[in-house]
Amino acid sequence: MNTFPFTDAGLHYVPHYFTVPLDYSNPQKDKLTVFAREISLVGESTLDEHSGCTKPWLVFFQGGPGFPALRPNGHNGWIKRALKEYRVLLLDQRGTGNSSVISHQTLATLDAEQQAEYLCHFRADNIVRDAEFIREQLGVTQWAILGQSFGGFCSLTYLSLFPNSLLRSYITGGIPSIHRHxxxxxxxxxxxxxxxxxxxxxxxxxxxxxxxxxxxxxxxxxxxxxxxxxxxxxxxxxxxxxxxxxxxxxxxxxxxxxxxxxxxxxxxxxxxxxxxxxxxxxxxxxxxxxxxxxxxxxxxxxxxxxxxxxxxxxxxxxxxxxxxxxxxxxxxxxxxxxxxxxxxxxxxxxxxxxxKQDWSSLYSAQQLANNTVPISCAVYADDMFVEMDISRETLANIPNSKAWITNEYEHNGLRADGEKILDILITMSNQTAEQLKMKQTMKNKITPSNKEEQSSC
Structure with a gap:
């Protein structure tokens, strides 16, 4: 492992390497290395200056599939907005970047059947399981996630499999159908x-x-x-x-x-x-x-x-x-x-x-239909890669999700104007969180005696 901490443009970068199972149904067998890069502000002790509490994490899921997380160059874009209230973790999804990379070179020693069997373990479900493994390794109770394009697909998988691990979900150009062919x-x-x-x-x-x-x-x-x-x-x-x-x-x-x-x-x-x-x-x-x-x-x-x-x-x-x-x-x-x-x-x-026909499920329609995690999404009206109508169809069945539909950006909106886009999504998410809090408060005010009175009316 030849990556070391460094600072640049007021940001502090810390590398993390994790050894994870290739197949989580057989965790004692083959292993992979997954790389993630932590980013925080230089001079910041990871404590929020207002509350004195540790800043929560925001994990970034890159688009693709098959591409590593971005390599930032400067204190700008969506990372600049994110660092105001989060620590950022850039995840090189398994098989990409510094995470047991897949290429024609690394697969050369395997025959076709072995290649196919190996590659079966590199979809969104196992990318999310890697993230969950890392969360536990870091001792984090809950964190927020940001998914761009295919990273948004991973986000819905995360919301399906491990919703209790998530504080918020931000998605840009990446709401898939959860059932269409x-x-x-x-x-x-x-x-x-x-x-x-x-x-x-x-x-x-x-x-x-x-x-x-x-x-x-x-x-x-x-x-x-x-x-x-x-x-x-x-x-x-x-x-x-x-x-x-x-x-x-x-x-x-x-x-x-x-x-x-x-x-x-x-x-x-x-x-x-x-x-x-x-x-x-x-x-x-x-x-x-x-x-x-x-x-x-x-x-x-x-x-x-x-x-x-x-x-x-x-x-x-x-x-x-x-x-x-x-x-x-x-x-x-x-x-x-x-x-x-x-x-x-x-x-x-x-x-x-x-x-291959026996692909495992990536989403749980039932879990998503009972979602309580604030989800805010940028849906691009003219998106060439992720169809707006399909995205709206999916979101219509996920409570506590909000979509900002815009034709101001193409699919790469997060790269083109990330600071503005993430700011809008965070504002939307805060509104959803407040609404959820108010609903819970109202629910708590309804005592057993209140319920009896209401039912008798």
Whole structure:
């Protein structure tokens, strides 16, 4: 373990390493290392200057799946707001960052069956169990949680499994359906992706011609990324994932307008463009995102490559010459494990997991229907990744939850304007907590004699 405490920009960072079970149903067997980074204000003794009490913890669940917690650079964003009343714990979810990382390198010694069996233990339920294990190790009675995107999915799992461990739950762009099939999710996200495409091409009409030139070139010429991987139309379409984030239309257009050059009278893709395309392929360095992405929706059923099947009903996304070009979003497809260099060694395991039917439950509808933890959520009206209508459907059945629905932000709102967003969510949560307190006070005022009088009226 080669990470040490340090200070920067008025913040104090402390690393924590925990040894946790791979499988909590068999805790004595294989183990994992989970890393978390504590952040507090320099010079602060972790005591609240007003109350003299220890500040509560706020645990952050990163989006993904398969990405580590953010590495802060400065006293800003949502962390600045959080540190006013919390100590922050940034959790590298199992398999990411400094937590027994999963990659094509670390899985190389396992065969396909072993890879699939191992990867089964890296979904939200076990991420939450890791957090609960850490809470107990730190001697914390209760703490608050903040979940961004997939981190919000983890938050609902936490509220389902261990609600008594939670003070508050803040969620940004991450309210899932707790019962729908993955097909429903991808039908909605393909619709949103088409809306983003139309908005992009409306703003930059010439981009349609540029995209067609690039796609047609790839259909008839071999082009290779700097890692030696052949670049294809399907891979090119996947940079549309960026349309779910704010401020990405113009940078995408800049890429397109300088993609092709002529060498000895023949067109080819510029190295700068190919290098940028490789940098867009987060699946190469974070394979959990590809191999377990559809499983985050699975409870007792197989995904059977849901996004791929839905795409086959949406012919407009399957590019053909002389037809409009459209980008795809964050969907995962089986051909990726044939084309991406770092996913090829995981192809058989991915197929096994796509066919797996006995996924465990991630949520308890009954527990959520009886929720007493204040939940405040930022729901983005135009979210390309998490459908607003599905989020509202879920929240309608969870008491003591409040949604701030806004079209001011895209899916990355917490990154873009985190201090403001978290401040709004904390204010909403305080209001919910006050309402709960008032209800409890009124309930306590109803004595047995009062109840008898009321029933006789």
């Amino acid at each position: 993955a097909d429903d999710v991808y039908q909605a996200t393909f619709n949103r992706t088409m809306e983003k495409n139309k908005a992009f091409f409306d703003q930059f009409p010439h981009a349609q011609n540029l995209c067609a030139k690039i796609a047609n070139h790839l259909l008839h010429h071999e082009e290779f990324l700097p890692n030696g991987q052949r670049f294809t139309v399907e891979q090119f379409q996947q940079i549309g994932i960026n349309f779910g984030l704010s401020g990405t239309f113009l940078p995408t257009y800049y890429l397109l307008e300088s993609a092709l050059i002529e060498v000895n009278g023949k067109p080819q893709l510029r190295y700068e463009f190919l290098n940028a395309m490789l940098a867009e392929q987060g699946f190469q360095t974070n394979p959990i995102y590809a191999i377990l992405h559809e499983s985050i929706y699975c409870q007792g059923f197989a995904s059977n490559w849901s996004a791929h099947r839905v795409r086959q009903t949406r012919d407009e996304f399957n590019y053909q010459p002389n037809k409009p070009f459209y980008f795809t979003g964050e969907m995962v497809f089986p051909w990726m494990f044939e084309q991406y260099t770092c996913l090829k060694p995981l192809q058989q395991a991915a197929e096994i997991l796509a066919q």
